[in-house]
Amino acid sequence: MKPALELPALECAGRTALDAYQQQLLQELIQHTYGRNPFYTRKLDAAGIDPEALGAMPDLRASLEALPFTTKEDLVRDQASAPPWGTARSEPLEDYTRYCQTSSTSGNPLRWCDTDRNWQWLLDCWKTVFRAAHVGPGDRIFFPFSFGPFLGFWLAFEAGSRIGAQCVPGGGMSSLLRLRLIETIEASVVCCTPTYALWLAEVAASHGDLKPLTESTVHTLIVAGEPGGSIPATRNRIESSWSARVMDHHGLSETGPISFECQESPCALHHNEGAFICVVVDPATARTVPDGERGELVVTNLGRVDAPAIRYRTGDIVARRTGPCACGRTWSRLEGGILARADDMINIRGVNVYPSAIESVVRRFDEIVEFRATASRSGPMGSLTVEVEPVRGAADIAAIPSRVSHQLREALGLTVPVHLVEPEGLPRFEMKARRFVIKP
Numbered sequence: 001m002k003p004a005l006e007l008p009a010l011e012c013a014g015r016t017a018l019d020a021y022q023q024q025l026l027q028e029l030i031q032h033t034y035g036r037n038p039f040y041t042r043k044l045d046a047a048g049i050d051p052e053a054l055g056a057m058p059d060l061r062a063s064l065e066a067l068p069f070t071t072k073e074d075l076v077r078d079q080a081s082a083p084p085w086g087t088a089r090s091e092p093l094e095d096y097t098r099y100c101q102t103s104s105t106s107g108n109p110l111r112w113c114d115t116d117r118n119w120q121w122l123l124d125c126w127k128t129v130f131r132a133a134h135v136g137p138g139d140r141i142f143f144p145f146s147f148g149p150f151l152g153f154w155l156a157f158e159a160g161s162r163i164g165a166q167c168v169p170g171g172g173m174s175s176l177l178r179l180r181l182i183e184t185i186e187a188s189v190v191c192c193t194p195t196y197a198l199w200l201a202e203v204a205a206s207h208g209d210l211k212p213l214t215e216s217t218v219h220t221l222i223v224a225g226e227p228g229g230s231i232p233a234t235r236n237r238i239e240s241s242w243s244a245r246v247m248d249h250h251g252l253s254e255t256g257p258i259s260f261e262c263q264e265s266p267c268a269l270h271h272n273e274g275a276f277i278c279v280v281v282d283p284a285t286a287r288t289v290p291d292g293e294r295g296e297l298v299v300t301n302l303g304r305v306d307a308p309a310i311r312y313r314t315g316d317i318v319a320r321r322t323g324p325c326a327c328g329r330t331w332s333r334l335e336g337g338i339l340a341r342a343d344d345m346i347n348i349r350g351v352n353v354y355p356s357a358i359e360s361v362v363r364r365f366d367e368i369v370e371f372r373a374t375a376s377r378s379g380p381m382g383s384l385t386v387e388v389e390p391v392r393g394a395a396d397i398a399a400i401p402s403r404v405s406h407q408l409r410e411a412l413g414l415t416v417p418v419h420l421v422e423p424e425g426l427p428r429f430e431m432k433a434r435r436f437v438i439k440p
Contacts, residue, residue: 039088100151121303126159137164142187146171194228201241230337233363264326355436
């Protein structure tokens with residue numbers, strides 16, 4: 001493991017200095033956006049916001065709470081009314097050189113364009129992720145996915161090359177060929193989803209001609225796209241399979257790379273507060289919640305000025321803590337990472353159930369290689385069942401369903417039917433997994 005780099009002064013700044021820094025950037029962003037960006041000009045006018053008066057507000061919190069929220073639904077409607085790009089741009093369309101779109105896991109995808117100025121800022125955000133993971137010159141980073149229009153692929157790859165690492169694409173390959181390439185080139189870092197890290201480990205274990213992953217040159221897996229990187233049971237399984245450190249991070253196409261894990265605080269994500277203002281609100285009332293309480297993450301990106309996201313309700317359920325970290329950073333952090341998605345929650349017999357809660361239970365069982373939860377909203381109380389696929393050759397397979405059901409009852413307060421599935425009976429995923437199925 002490489003020694004930690006000296007932290008930039010901004011990452012160690014006191015809260016008063018950090019708030020002043022963010023307020024200055026927020027004022028500059030609003031002044032730049034108003035009158036240039038039709039979408040946000042309309043929102044600010046509708047909320048009665050005078051950009052000049054915003055600059056006279058006494059503190060950051062007052063400035064933020066004066067601004068209206070932005071939701072994904074707002075942006076989807078804007079693009080539907082002014083197809084295909086919408087009006088949330090601050091420059092002429094010909095100035096935009098990059099295109100991405102959301103993964104559309106819930107609803108229609110959003111199309112997003114960036115100028116070169118935006119792109120350089122986004123790259124700086126990803127460099128922060130790599131720096132916290134102690135990844136830099138001399139590392140060889142393998143990207144085991146096909147490059148589509150998703151923002152994170154391109155940003156991570158280009159940022160990796162900018163920091164002096166060698167970046168190796170793995171698109172158009174089977175999982176077995178990717179594992180062979182990792183072994184051949186002696187990759188030191190792999191970037192993927194938590195699900196795919198587990199699937200690669202499963203494939204490696206089934207091919208005796210491959211060197212065991214526990215003996216590979218990979219020392220770090222940077223994961224994102226799912227909450228698994230900050231779920232202890234999932235994280236532990238990945239780390240034991242690879243004998244490598246998992247480093248979680250989190251971002252959205254609409255905002256950019258928001259948060260990252262440091263070496264000293266596993267299962268927690270620092271906000272990049274030099275680039276984003278992050279607050280947590282009650283999903284029902286939209287009021288800011290006290291430090292440490294669960295709520296919805298609301299993000300303002302401060303440097304993506306030509307395609308900003310201002311007071312953007314992410315739908316991510318988190319618990320934010322301020323105060324210094326053992327790593328030396330003063331930037332706030334999310335305890336447990338992304339705890340859930342607001343749109344993934346379903347009420348079963350009066351109990352709010354999130355996919356991450358199910359995963360945190362099932363991943364404790366080494367005998368289970370894959371699972372799927374199916375929830376239904378039909379009927380007055382809803383229903384939930386879980387399917388589990390045992391490891392081939394696992395002992396006492398017949399007892400697995402009752403053991404899992406017992407642990408789910410302890411964790412959720414619900415009796416959940418658990419059913420066995422034949423080996424390889426459940427799907428595998430290269431990108432975001434679809435393990436939580438909600439039926440009407």
